Amino acid sequence: MRSKTWSGTRTVAVTVAVTMLILAAGTGIATWAFYGHLNRNLDTSGDIQHLLDGADDNDDGPRRPLNILILGTDGRDCKGCSIDGESGAGGSDSTILLHVAADRKSAYGVSIPRDAIVDRPECTTEDGKKIDEAKDVMWNQAYALGGPICTARQTELLTGVPFDHYIALDFAGFRGMVDAVGGVTVCIPEAIDDKEHNIFLPAGTHNLRGKQALDYVRNRSSTPNADLGRMRRQQYFLTTLSTKVLSADTLTRPRRLAKFAAELSKSISTDIGSVSGLAELAAQMREIKPTGVEFVTVPNAGFPTGDPNWGRLRILPESDQLWQRMLDDRPLHDPRDPAPSSASPTTPANPGSASAAPGPTGSGSSAGPGSEAAPSDVPADAMSPEEKDKDAADNGLCAPA
Structure with missing residues (x-):
């Protein structure tokens, strides 16, 4: 029961800022007026309440690495966002720990599933509300109770890694961003027929807009891998979206780019x-x-059958290798540490192809959440074509071209 996460997350952190940089780079008064408009839209939330020393130093240039917490939030109050009958501020739907090397030439991200069971530290929300510490709670509860500030503090407790910044992106603006660029083309291998959540998407290659796009990235009932499969589809979708944003089709059309940036700026919460x-x-x-x-x-x-946390995920001790890599500013493939972690890294597939899917890694067992998932150390280039096809199918993706 293992998976990778969004390769498109790179653009949630980087392309978000690059897009705004492009729009703010001009010298015309209209450009700077629009720059001010984007600035007013931006939700500048409170600073991280660090448990650890080491982040937010003044020398945040290329002399030291950067660690950035990226959150995709599942708040459901926006019109049409409630695909599952829930309302109000949800928890962090996707969490990425992005490590940027000190030389600023490479980066990698580690995803934490929303259903992982962890300890939550005490924290204080931006409006001064105190959130008590708790043992053995779901990962996404920190966001539901205290927003990105509490999630950042929880992340430092789990990892031992100090984080410099957080960027949260909500689904309300996600629909607007997709529509602003004319939709996103994806390949769906089998029809999604989710009567419980009223999600119906036909098989084939489709240009998704509005509610369909939101349904695609939020549905987690259509594949054996559930939430982990959803992370893979988010990876695929966001990679394709970001490619379109940075394509000539968008960058040479100022109105389209401006609309995208406006929707994006309304959807970000950051320190x-x-x-x-x-x-x-x-x-x-x-x-x-x-x-x-x-x-x-x-x-x-997954926790074993009969455990009180059955249906949730436990983070394995092997994760300590990943956190230590971040602390040491070491790459995932490090000759000094030839034994890889049980989560095999991947690089993005070609998002320009309608049938492209993220390059698969070994995703382990696709058994239910109550089963013991054996670690998988199979890198993508060691998988047979049949294994790659199964990996894609288990996660709701078309087979790699």
Whole structure:
């Protein structure tokens, strides 16, 4: 029961800022007026309440690495967002720990499933509300109770890694961003027929907009891998979306780009105080190439049948290797540590192909959440074509071209 996460997450952190940098780079008064408009849209939430020393130092240039917490939130109050009958502020639907190397030439991300069971530290929300510590709670409860500030504090407790910034992106603006660029083309291998959540998407290659796009990235009932499969589909979708944003079809159409940036700026919550701050972050990462970014899911397994946490995930001790890599600013493939973690890294597939899917890694057992999932150390290039096809099918993706 293992998976990778969004390769498109690179763009949630980087392309978000790059897009705004492009819009703010001109010297015309209209450009700067629009820059001010984006700045007013941006939700500049409170600072991270660090449990650890080491982040937010003044020397945040290329002399030391950056660690950024990226959150995709499942709040359901926006019109049409409630696909599952729930309402109100949900928990963090997707969590990515993005590590940017000190030389700013490479990066990798580690995903934490929303159903993982962890300990939550005490924290204080932006409006001063105290959230008590708790043992053995679901990962996404921290966001539901205290927003990104509490999630960042929880992340430091789990990993032992100090984080410099957080960026949260909500689904209300996600629909607008997709529509702003004319939709996103995806390949669906089998029809999604989810009567419980009223999600119906036909098999084949389709240009998804609005509610259909939202349904695609939020549905987790259509594949054996459930939430982990959803993370893979989010990876695929966001990679394709970001490619379209950075294509000539968008960058040469100022109105389309401006609409996308406006929707994006309304959807971000961050401790970075301004659009210019995001632009500075983008500038630091301008040399990072897509092939230099890898993504894994934290090693995890389901709780055994009969356990009170059956149906949830436990984070395995092997995850300590990933956190230590971040602390040491080491790559996922490090010759000094030839034994890889149980979550095999991947690089993005070609998102320009309608049938492209993220390059698969060994995803372990596709058994239900109550089973013990054996670790998988099978890298993508060691998998047979049949294994790759099964991996894609188990996660609701078309087979790699």
